[in-house]
Amino acid sequence: MQCMICKHGATQKGSTTVTLEKDGATIVFKHVPALVCENCGEKYIEDEIAKELLKKANEIQKSGVEVDIREYQLDAA
Numbered sequence: 001m002q003c004m005i006c007k008h009g010a011t012q013k014g015s016t017t018v019t020l021e022k023d024g025a026t027i028v029f030k031h032v033p034a035l036v037c038e039n040c041g042e043k044y045i046e047d048e049i050a051k052e053l054l055k056k057a058n059e060i061q062k063s064g065v066e067v068d069i070r071e072y073q074l075d076a077a
Helices: 047-062
Strands: 011-022 025-037 067-071
Touching: 011 047, 025 047
Parallel strands: 025 067
Antiparallel strands: 011 025
């Protein structure tokens, strides 16, 4: 797909780090699959992966942690 930000680059499969913050908790997921613009570096995450990360982040936040860093896995555990 063409990048929606720079309008010049095409995206390629890659990965990114996603940081989510909620109610004082910071949750970081590393090596999340993403499409990355070859021109400007903008990253796009598929809807299913984003939903999965949000669900997992809510579970982690409810456990009472303030900071949590995780390696992305298929179930984002």
